[in-house]
Amino acid sequence: LKRLCPPSSRHMLGLSCSAAHGVAAHRSAYLAPVRRSHLPALGQGSRAVAGSSPHFPRGNLADASTVSAGHLSRGTAATLAAVACCSSRQRRGTATAPRPTYVEMPMKVEEAPLLGRVGFLAPDPATASTAVVDCGSGSTRVTCFIEDPRGADGAIQRQRLPWRGEALASVIHDKVRSEQLVDELLRQVPHGRVLVGATAGVRLGVGKGEVSELELASFETLLRDRLGDRASFTLLSGEEEARSEWFALLHELRVRTGLSLPKPEDCAGMVSGGGMSCQLVLRQGGGLRAVSFENGVLAPGDLVEQAERGLLSAGELLGSLNARSAAVAEALRGVPRQQEGTFVLVEWVAFFVAGSRSERDLAMGLGYDRVLSRAALLEAIDRHLDELRPTDPRAPVARRVAVAFVYATVIRTIIQELFGDGACFHCLAGVSWTIGHYLRRRQVTSAF
Secondary structure: OOOOOOHHHHHHHOOOHHHHHHHHHHOOOOOOOOOHHHHHHOOHHHHHHHOOOOOOOOOOOOOHHHOOOOOOOHHHHHHHHHHHHHHHHHHOOOOOOOOOEEEEEOOOHHHOOOOOOOOOOOOOHHHHEEEEEEEOOOOEEEEEEEEOOOOOOOOEEEEEOOOOEOOHHHHOOOHHHHHHHHHHHHHHOOOOEEEEEEOHHHHHHHHOOOOOHHHHHHHHHHHHHHHHHHEEEEEOOHHHHHHHHHHHHHHHHHHOOOOOOOOHHHEEEEEEEOOOEEEEEEEEOOEEEEEEEEOOOOOOOOHHHHHHOOOOEHHHHHHHHHHHHHHHHHHOOOOOOOEOOEEEEOHHHHHHHHOOOOOOOOOOOOOOOOOEEHHHHHHHHHHHHHHHOOOOOOOEOOHHHHHHHHHHHHHHHHHHHHEOOOOEEEEOOOOOHHHHHHHHHHHHHOOO
16 A cells, blocks of 8 residues: 555545554454554553543442552452452352342443444544453453544444464463463554453452462563553453443444344343353343353363363263252342343353354354244253253263253253243344443543
């Protein structure tokens, strides 16, 4: 592009060398115009955002300074305080089972931000290109957001990179592997703002004492050493993860067309889940309740890992499912029952129910563009498990079979425990906390 366009026309076309590099890095079909006058602003927006965390309501958690060594971001330190508080209760014996965590969100559904409705952002490199890094329980993935300043109300495009890195929870104890992960991240995202977020894999490791505050601070320092001020790190609480997924869902319900999906104001709630935790958001009166609890599907040493090592028989797997169902039911104790209305399944929960079966995943394959009643969903889960049920109880179980049985048990227990006969469910692909996290950070940035 630099060769094709003479200097006099580059300004008119809105092209720059930096923009061209951004296209190559993100493999985006759209070239965001970036002018040289905006280049000195690189990093300013990231610094402003990194210190402005709307993660937790004031007064509900300990102040970050009481748990931070001076290196952790406010959101990460607050999450550590909450996890430490919960862990101390369990050590004292006052908590006998995994308990859900709640946060009241006194906002109306239509008040959640929509891309393009939260203020126009100047097209400088710090805001025109943003990568949100999902440090999940099974891997590390990157989603790139490219804003279109010329589009209606500052529309964006997003793309998930094909790269898949190691899970942060598995490398954070190893300095060399942590450096390799960050270096590869730098190669994947050489330009623009980078928002790195860790979810249940690291969060539960902190709660069990397997991941220390010092290790988190060291990783955050490493991230800033390699990527500079354009990068920030946040350890999301369960409530934060649920809230970000909810914002993402509301956005998708507004912008998607041609599907039998509810309008945002008609959506009664959300059921989400990954490899280590499940999140729920339920509308209650004029506000929302967010619930997060550990599902343990990919927990170290648990059933799936045992199956992967060839150490789990079919009889052992089937005999453990009742205990897993009882643990989920206990975790949901205190959440209102008999929920009615239209709900949306997202993340791995949606994929397991609606996605197609593959060599890697034994999904149910019910399809995305349909409405499922409570009875139909429960019947489909039972039928799916009957088809997968091993005939020889002594035979070793494959990893994907163990995943299917454990995850189906978790989903079935949630549906049975919380929802009434009048509830119906949609499955929606492409919704993740990364979208909501970007939405909320974008809203904060637009205020500066």
